[in-house]
Amino acid sequence: MDSDERLLHSSSFGAAAAAYAAHRPDYAQAAVRWALESAPGPRVLDLGAGTGKLTATLAALGADVIAVEPDPAMLAELRRALPAVRALPxxxxxxxLPDASVDAVLAGNAMHWFDMAVAGPExxxxxxxxxxLAGLWNVLDDHVEWVAGLARVGGSAAIGPRDTPASWRAVTADMHLPKAGAAARFGSPEQAGFPHGQRRTADSLVAxxxxxxxxxxxxxxEREAALGRIxxxxSSRPETADGEFTLPMLTAVLRVRRLGYSSAA
Structure with missing residues (x-):
């Protein structure tokens, strides 16, 4: 998508901040540990932190976490949920933040919104x-038959190009990371996926x-029609029609290591 469309999409969450906080999943702890395993210290920036879904997992793992979020409504939800965490606009x-002030930068379902031409040097x-630097995405496990059907019915607006494992790997293989060069010196990216799940009802999954x-x-x-189809x-599937079920997911991680300092950084 072009820059105007990306801005429209990335700025849409504030109006649904409370619903985002209530319904979006957290992240698999094993995935967060893998993202951080080569970090030189405990200082972690959760960048584009939203309502604090990843922030909470980082805090639970004992990281010295700072959250940064541009949307005031999302930031307010984060501060309400995690008052002990330093959270900044x-x-x-x-x-x-100052130069060389964190040992890791993580982004949960957010890195695809960054303008890396500017964000990379930052x-x-x-x-x-x-x-x-690591991006984390919760993706639906479409190896499960009913989940694959959900992806077909939901369409790209509900289940997009980063929302299933195979498409996530393809889309992130050479995107969403700073390019090597004077201003952003990073090594080769690595990808991994970790099983995760979220307890849901049909209504809460629609939400x-x-x-x-x-x-x-x-x-x-159009939105109401799409949600109605979902x-x-x-309601038609035995796995999801009655009561709670586990939505099978993976927390997918794309990570890269900063190689060293540059005077242009």
């Missing part, structure tokens, strides 16, 4: 030498998918 393109600037950017920017009539599909 800011963005990937203007990070309100991330490089705040990372200590040897620090880690979760309604917080996707593609759904939020839809005209209301609800009808879930």
């Amino acid at each position: 800011g963005s990937a393109e203007a990070i309100p 991330i490089s600037r705040v990372l200590a030498p040897g620090g880690t 979760t998918l309604a917080t996707r950017a593609g759904m939020l920017v839809m005209p209301e009539q 609800g009808a599909f879930l």
Whole structure:
């Protein structure tokens, strides 16, 4: 998508901040540990932190975490949920932290919104030498038959190009990371996926998918029609029609290590 469309989508979440906080999943702890395993220290920036889904996992693992989020409504939800965490207004393109002040920068379901031409040097600037940059995405396990059917019925607005394992690997293989060069010196990227799950009902899964950017920017009539199709599909499946079920997911991680300092960073 072009820069205007990316801005429209990335700025859509504030209007649904409370629903985002209520329905979006957390991240598999094993995935977060893998993202951080080569970081030189415990100082972690959760960049584009939203309502604090990844922030909470980092805090639970004992990281010294700082959260940065550009949307005031999302930031307010984060501060309400995690009052002990330092949470600052800011963005990937203007990070309100000193040079070399963190050992890792993590982004949960957010890195695809960054303008890496600007954010890459900023991330490089705040990372200590040897620090880690990692993006994490919760993706649906479409190896499960009913989940594959949900992906077909939901369409790209609800289940987009980063929302299933195979498409996530292809889309992130050479995207969403700073390019090697004077201003952002990073090594080769690595990808991994970790099993995760979320307890849901049909209604709460519809509410979760309604917080996707593609759904939020839809005209209301189209959005309601799309959510209606998803609800009808879930009601028709024995796995999801009655009561709670586990939505099978993976927390997928793309990580890269900062190689060293640059005077241009």
